[in-house]
Amino acid sequence: MLPPIELLNFLKKEDNFLIATHINPDGDGLGSAIALSTALKKLGKETVLLCKDPVPNQYRFLPGQEKFITFGSFQPSAISHQLFRNLILIDCNDIDRIIDTSKTSNFSLPTSYFSVVIDHHESERPFGDIRWVMPDSAATGLMIFYIIKALGIQITEEMAVNLYSAIAVDTGNFRYENTTPEVLRVAADLKEAGAKSHVIYRELFESWSGGRFDLFMKVLNTLQKEDGIAIVQVTRRMFEETSTSPDDVEHFVEFPRIMKDVKVSVLFREIEDNCYKISLRSKDDINVARVAEAFGGGGHKNAAGCRIKADFETAKKEILVKVRALT
């Protein structure tokens, strides 16, 4: 994987960068952004790491995560123009993914700035003066690895931990179909550079609170199976009863796929009365992004999401009609 020469030249030539990842940040976005920032600092550059939302608890072990500024802590009106001179979007490919301008009062984008996109998601809008979008890459972290190598910067332990985490999150610790031989070899290089994989695994996947475990049991106890479709439900009451929050539901939707006869797994999370956030996971060639898109959401073939404003039974019925049409 070779980064575009104009991207490398841009990183070499400029001295100040605003590196931003998406709203509701995940391990790939955060780890990739931190690693790129750390690498650019080795070249004597100034960087600012930006994310609208705070770093979620499960990613607080990432070295350097404390450098992120969030919309709570920075004053957009005061420093935005300077910050936005060279904007690099990480793990997303449109300005709307880092800042919901319609909801952010006290903030206006500068009229002119240079923008770079480094992402592995399918892109819909042609945002970015330089765009490196690789849907075949398992993780943005993999792309950042090649940028750092191409810039001739030695991978430090801090970069290695961040990039390994980014890749581990987006490949389900090397279990998804996107785990290519290249992914495994880069992971090997990152281990040699100081990423302790079993420690990272534990931080990412084995750091549940007791409350989260109790929530998991409550959610799985709601399991219904119909024609290879598993349905589980999370209510606001369950969060209260277990002192947990919506962050704690991450990955739960994947679990019912452990059954051989489950082809699609759907999780309904109650957001407010008669409003559900729906997460979908599938096996093989069942494209649940099609289902999510039908309700104004989106995602990948095997992992997608959307919202429905309806009571649970109605929302379930609507989703099941669309899922059954696929299987």
Next chain:
Amino acid sequence: MLPPIELLNFLKKEDNFLIATHINPDGDGLGSAIALSTALKKLGKETVLLCKDPVPNQYRFLPGQEKFITFGSFQPSAISHQLFRNLILIDCNDIDRIIDTSKTSNFSLPTSYFSVVIDHHESERPFGDIRWVMPDSAATGLMIFYIIKALGIQITEEMAVNLYSAIAVDTGNFRYENTTPEVLRVAADLKEAGAKSHVIYRELFESWSGGRFDLFMKVLNTLQKEDGIAIVQVTRRMFEETSTSPDDVEHFVEFPRIMKDVKVSVLFREIEDNCYKISLRSKDDINVARVAEAFGGGGHKNAAGCRIKADFETAKKEILVKVRALT
């Protein structure tokens, strides 16, 4: 990792091999034995694959597993001497691990045979005319990979699937501490040779029956936590209620470790009245093999097992005393 020259010479020189793996076979033993057998056949050798027990259901996807003969299907008295001329023990290091001679009537070992041991477990007895025992190797499958390479045999898809599965089982799909950079690079080579890792992952870890899922919920509902020690219990009645068998409990003991504050996880499986099989898992440097050894069992630092003849409460109390002494 370089196989001993005398082992390679033995494999080149001889023409007939009995390749045996241990009682209660696992993915590493089975996959390693099949891959070695397949490779030796490429050199025009004759091989027989032997295991006392049938191949468990979850490993029936391994290509070549149908070639195993078990004590149910073969007549030891008739062919044992010919079979035993060149015995290769895989993933174990003593004759007692492949055949419990004290319990096998109608069978006596020949007085003379040549024996080879290829294993990554700590060895206690010096069995074997040629011994290649590598406790630092994550899996026996890794050692077989290097043997096949050293013999100049190209890795076929069948070998790749078997070796990848062997390594995936013994590294917990690359999440245990034994996942070295070398392990990841060999896995990359095996993917290039035809191992479809996401398919293998699903076969190994995501092929539960509905009954197994129900059993999992029942077992986790018994969870007790005391001082960082998680205790779960499986009764014979639970197997009946879910139409499952003891094989279905595999890996359940690992699950409570998902909680950050759980340092040791213990599963008690009822075998008969007042008799429990106990599985122990731990994090970091807590050596649960010490606990298992105190009750006549054994294992590795982070994974061990033993039996106790007592009622559940007594057995639990005895185990807890030993575990608390470690933590």
